[in-house]
Amino acid sequence: MQGIKQWMMGIVIFVALTGVGLCADAPEGQEAAPAEKAASSPEAIFKAMEAKRIALGQRAEEIRLEEKKLKEFKVELEAKREALEALRQQIETSLTRLEAKEKTVNEAQRLEAEKKILQLVKLYSSMKPKQAAAIINNMDVVMTERLFMRLKGDVAGKILAAVDPKIAARISERLAETLDDLPPVE
Numbered sequence: 161m162q163g164i165k166q167w168m169m170g171i172v173i174f175v176a177l178t179g180v181g182l183c184a185d186a187p188e189g190q191e192a193a194p195a196e197k198a199a200s201s202p203e204a205i206f207k208a209m210e211a212k213r214i215a216l217g218q219r220a221e222e223i224r225l226e227e228k229k230l231k232e233f234k235v236e237l238e239a240k241r242e243a244l245e246a247l248r249q250q251i252e253t254s255l256t257r258l259e260a261k262e263k264t265v266n267e268a269q270r271l272e273a274e275k276k277i278l279q280l281v282k283l284y285s286s287m288k289p290k291q292a293a294a295i296i297n298n299m300d301v302v303m304t305e306r307l308f309m310r311l312k313g314d315v316a317g318k319i320l321a322a323v324d325p326k327i328a329a330r331i332s333e334r335l336a337e338t339l340d341d342l343p344p345v346e
Contacts, residue, residue, distance in 0.1 A: 277306050277307060277310055278310065280307055281307060281310045281311055284296075284307065284311065284315075284319065285311060285312065285315050289315075289318040289319045289321065289322045290322045292319045292322070293319050293320075293321075293322030293323040293324075294322075296319065296323050296327070296331075297323055297324045297327055301327075301330055301331065301334060302334075304327075304331050305331060305334040305335060305338060308320070308331060308335055309335065309338060320332070
């Protein structure tokens with residue numbers, strides 16, 4: 161603060177000794193008007209500089225407050241980012257568990273369905289072909305396809321021969337499509 165006062169006093173003395181006005185509008189070689197001289201008096205210059213210093217101080221305080229707010233926002237933003245990251249990890253863990261559970265359930269259901277189909281295979285294999293065909297005529301095509309895929313060839317042929325021709329044709333088409341997906345027999 162002492163340095164600023166000395167600097168300002170130096171400017172005042174310089175202006176006083178040289179008689180140079182601080183008015184930019186006065187042409188070179190001409191003196192400033194009396195009102196302009198009054199504005200360039202040491203007191204006026206000091207007041208103007210003091211006002212500028214106060215304004216700069218206020219602006220510096222505003223900047224300091226803005227920086228403080230920015231730091232607070234940065235901390236808050238980082239906390240939210242960390243919370244979101246933790247939530248993302250929790251969701252991933254939950255999804256992994258859910259997928260594992262779903263896989264286990266699906267496998268259990270598949271095994272149960274396979275067990276039921278194998279029981280039906282035993283049942284239909286022990287029936288007379290005409291009796292089995294009478295039941296198959298009323299069954300769902302998907303179920304019959306699964307059944308015929310597991311029956312021995314000679315048993316399946318005897319039953320299929322006794323099934324209604326239209327239904328037998330649909331079963332045969334579905335079996336052909338399914339067999340196309342299987343690797344060739346060598």
